[in-house]
Amino acid sequence: MKLFAFLILIQLMATAGFGQTASFSVDDSSGCAPFTMVFTNTSTGFDSVHWDFDDGTFASSINANHIYYSIGEYNVTLYVYDSLLNVDSSTQTIYVASTSPYINVDDQACPGSLTSFEVQGNFDSDNTVLWDFGDGFTSNQANTEHAYADTGIYNVVLTFGNSACGVIVISDSILISNSLIPEVHIHPDGGSTMICPGSPFPFFYDENLSIMWDFGEGTSTNDPYPVFQYDSVGTYVVTVTTTNSCGNSNTLDTIITVDSTLIPQHAIYASSTTICPNDTVSLYPISVKGYSFEWFFDNGDSATGGNVFTSFNDTGIYTVSLAATNACGNTSIATKDILVSESIVPLGSLYIPTKVVCPDESVKFICTKKNATYLWYFGDGDSANTKSINHSYGIAGTYPIELIISNYCGQTTILYDTVIVDSTLTPESGFFLNQSSYCSGDEVIFKPVSSAYFTHYWDFGDGNTDTISKPLHTFGDTGAFQVSHITVNSCGNTDTATSIVKIDSFGFALANFEILTGNWVCPESPINFSNLSSNINSCLWYFDDGDSSAQANPIHSYAFPGNYLVTLSLTNSCGNVSTITKLVTVTNSALLPAPLVTCDANTLPLIYSWIPVPGALGYEVSEDSGTVWIANNGVGETHTIVSTWEAGCQRQ
Incomplete structure (x- = not known):
C-alpha cells in the first residue's frame, strides 16, 4: 500500500507543472548603437530571475536596462526560477541595424569665417540630414560649411533620420567672437632644438592660419615650411606669429642652439634580422634629417645613401655597420646583427580576392610574401610557378587550391584554399545618391552599390540612357524620375533595381572641388582646380590673395609663400548656395610626392x-x-x- 501511494505522488508531481511563467516587454525592438534598451519583467510566480543579453553580459535584477554597442541581432532571454529552482524562459529578438550619428562642430570661430559642420558615425544610404545653424540658415548636406555674420553664441541643431535609427536630434553650441586669440603649434621636422651650423631649420607649421617666422638673427619669412639654416654657432630665439581671420595674433618663442660639437644620433632598421643564405634584407637608417650615411657589411661590401639592400651567401651572424655624419662633420656608428640560417620556415599567405566566380571569369591568385619559388595547383589539372597569376575555370564546381612556397633555405610551406565556380551567380544592382533631391540642371552622380565588375545599363526615366558604371546625368525638368539600373555579370545573369530621383525647385547645391596639382606647391607654380560640384554653371572662386575667378575649372598661382584658404561658392538654378574651403600651402620647400x-x-x-x-x-x-x-x-x-x-x- 505504501509503494502504491508513493507512485501516485510521483505521477501527480510530474503532471502538475510549475507556478512561474516568464514574459517581458521592451520599449523598442530595433535601433542604432549605442542602443539603450529598457526590459520590463512581466513574469508571474517567480522567486528569482536571470537575464542573458546575448552579447556576453548578464543581469539578475527584476527589470533591466542595457546598452548595445555593436551592430547585430541579439536574442534576449529572461529565465525565471521558483523556490525549487524550476525554470521557465522567454526570448525576444533585438535588432541593432546601424550606428548612431554624432557631429563635429567647432566650438568657436571669427565672424565671416567659414566653419565646418560634419555628421560622423553613420553613413547609411537613406540618411536625411537637416542642419539648423541658429541664425536663420539651414543645410541638408551631411558635411557642410557655414559663416556667421554677427557675434554671439549660436545653438546648432542637427535633425538626422533613417530607417534604422528613426529620428535623432543632436545639438551643440558655437561661439562667434571678434576677440578670439589663435593657438600656435609648431612641429619638429625630423630634428630638435639642438642643430649643427648649416643644418636645415628643424620646425614647420601645418595649421591653416597666416604665419610669420622671426629666426632671431634679422631674417623672417611667412613660409609655413621655411627653407633656412644658421651658419654660426650660438643661441637664437625663434618667434613664430600666427594671425586668424579676426585679425588677432599670438606668438610662441622657441630657443634654437647651434652647436658644432653635436654627435649624430641614429639606429638601423632591418626588414628582417633572420634570413636565409642569398635572401635579400632591406636596411634603412632611423635618424633626423641632414645626415649622410655609409654602410659597411661583414662580407666586405659597402654602400652609401639611405635605404639599401644586401644579402649574405653563407650561414652565420653578420654585423651591419652604419656610419652617420652630420652637418658638423661629426660621425657616429650604429650596428645591427643579421642571423643567416638554413632552418627558416617560409612566410606568406595565399590571397584570392574573389573566391566565388562565374565560369570563365578570371581569378587572381596572389602569394603575399616574396620567396624563392612558387608552385600553384588550381584543382583542375593546371599549375603555375609565379608569385601571382590569373586563372579561369570553364566548368562550374568546387576547386581545391594548393600553393607550395620555398625560400632560399630550401624549406617549404604548403597553403590551401578553395574557389567555387557557380553559373547561377547573380549581380547586385542598385545605386547611392549624395542628395535626397536635386535642382533642375544639377549633375546627379550615380554610384553603384557593388564595386564588382559588371556590364551596366542605366535608364534615367527621362528618355536618356547610359552604359558606364558610374554615370553623371543632368535632368532638364522637375519631377520624380524612376531610374532603373540593370547589371549583367559574366555568367550572363541579370539583376534590376529601380529608385526615384526627385528634381524640384528646392534642391540644395553641393559644392566640391579637387586640387589636381596637390595642395603643397611652390610660389608661381600653376595650380589646377577641378570643380566636382553638383552644378558648375554658376560658381565663384576666392583664392585668399585678393584674386577670384568665375571659371568652372580655374588655374591659379601664388606669388608668395603662405597658407591660403581657397573657397568655392556655388549657386544652383534653385537659388541655393553651397561653399567649400580647402587649404593650399605655398612654400619654397615644397616637394612633389613620390610616385606610386x-x-x-x-x-x-x-x-x-x-x-x-x-x-x-x-x-x-x-x-x-x-x-x-x-x-x-x-x-x-x-x-x-x-x-x-x-x-x-x-x-x-
Whole structure:
C-alpha cells in the first residue's frame, strides 16, 4: 500500500507543472548603437530571475536596462526560477541595424569665417540630414560649411533620420567672437632644438592660419615650411606669429642652439634580422634629417645613401655597420646583427580576392610574401610557378587550391584554399545618391552599390540612357524620375533595381572641388582646380590673395609663400548656395610626392610603372639603392622602365 501511494505522488508531481511563467516587454525592438534598451519583467510566480543579453553580459535584477554597442541581432532571454529552482524562459529578438550619428562642430570661430559642420558615425544610404545653424540658415548636406555674420553664441541643431535609427536630434553650441586669440603649434621636422651650423631649420607649421617666422638673427619669412639654416654657432630665439581671420595674433618663442660639437644620433632598421643564405634584407637608417650615411657589411661590401639592400651567401651572424655624419662633420656608428640560417620556415599567405566566380571569369591568385619559388595547383589539372597569376575555370564546381612556397633555405610551406565556380551567380544592382533631391540642371552622380565588375545599363526615366558604371546625368525638368539600373555579370545573369530621383525647385547645391596639382606647391607654380560640384554653371572662386575667378575649372598661382584658404561658392538654378574651403600651402620647400611605383613580378626582365606626378618635369631612377641615378623623362599617361632589379619588386 505504501509503494502504491508513493507512485501516485510521483505521477501527480510530474503532471502538475510549475507556478512561474516568464514574459517581458521592451520599449523598442530595433535601433542604432549605442542602443539603450529598457526590459520590463512581466513574469508571474517567480522567486528569482536571470537575464542573458546575448552579447556576453548578464543581469539578475527584476527589470533591466542595457546598452548595445555593436551592430547585430541579439536574442534576449529572461529565465525565471521558483523556490525549487524550476525554470521557465522567454526570448525576444533585438535588432541593432546601424550606428548612431554624432557631429563635429567647432566650438568657436571669427565672424565671416567659414566653419565646418560634419555628421560622423553613420553613413547609411537613406540618411536625411537637416542642419539648423541658429541664425536663420539651414543645410541638408551631411558635411557642410557655414559663416556667421554677427557675434554671439549660436545653438546648432542637427535633425538626422533613417530607417534604422528613426529620428535623432543632436545639438551643440558655437561661439562667434571678434576677440578670439589663435593657438600656435609648431612641429619638429625630423630634428630638435639642438642643430649643427648649416643644418636645415628643424620646425614647420601645418595649421591653416597666416604665419610669420622671426629666426632671431634679422631674417623672417611667412613660409609655413621655411627653407633656412644658421651658419654660426650660438643661441637664437625663434618667434613664430600666427594671425586668424579676426585679425588677432599670438606668438610662441622657441630657443634654437647651434652647436658644432653635436654627435649624430641614429639606429638601423632591418626588414628582417633572420634570413636565409642569398635572401635579400632591406636596411634603412632611423635618424633626423641632414645626415649622410655609409654602410659597411661583414662580407666586405659597402654602400652609401639611405635605404639599401644586401644579402649574405653563407650561414652565420653578420654585423651591419652604419656610419652617420652630420652637418658638423661629426660621425657616429650604429650596428645591427643579421642571423643567416638554413632552418627558416617560409612566410606568406595565399590571397584570392574573389573566391566565388562565374565560369570563365578570371581569378587572381596572389602569394603575399616574396620567396624563392612558387608552385600553384588550381584543382583542375593546371599549375603555375609565379608569385601571382590569373586563372579561369570553364566548368562550374568546387576547386581545391594548393600553393607550395620555398625560400632560399630550401624549406617549404604548403597553403590551401578553395574557389567555387557557380553559373547561377547573380549581380547586385542598385545605386547611392549624395542628395535626397536635386535642382533642375544639377549633375546627379550615380554610384553603384557593388564595386564588382559588371556590364551596366542605366535608364534615367527621362528618355536618356547610359552604359558606364558610374554615370553623371543632368535632368532638364522637375519631377520624380524612376531610374532603373540593370547589371549583367559574366555568367550572363541579370539583376534590376529601380529608385526615384526627385528634381524640384528646392534642391540644395553641393559644392566640391579637387586640387589636381596637390595642395603643397611652390610660389608661381600653376595650380589646377577641378570643380566636382553638383552644378558648375554658376560658381565663384576666392583664392585668399585678393584674386577670384568665375571659371568652372580655374588655374591659379601664388606669388608668395603662405597658407591660403581657397573657397568655392556655388549657386544652383534653385537659388541655393553651397561653399567649400580647402587649404593650399605655398612654400619654397615644397616637394612633389613620390610616385606610386608598381611592378609585374611575373615577367623577366621586370617592368616597373608609375602614373605621372602633377608638376613633375622629369624623374630619376636608381637600380642600386640610390648610388647611381638615371634620368627618365617619360611621356604619356604612365611611365615604365624595364629592369632586372628583382629586390625592388616584392609587392604585387
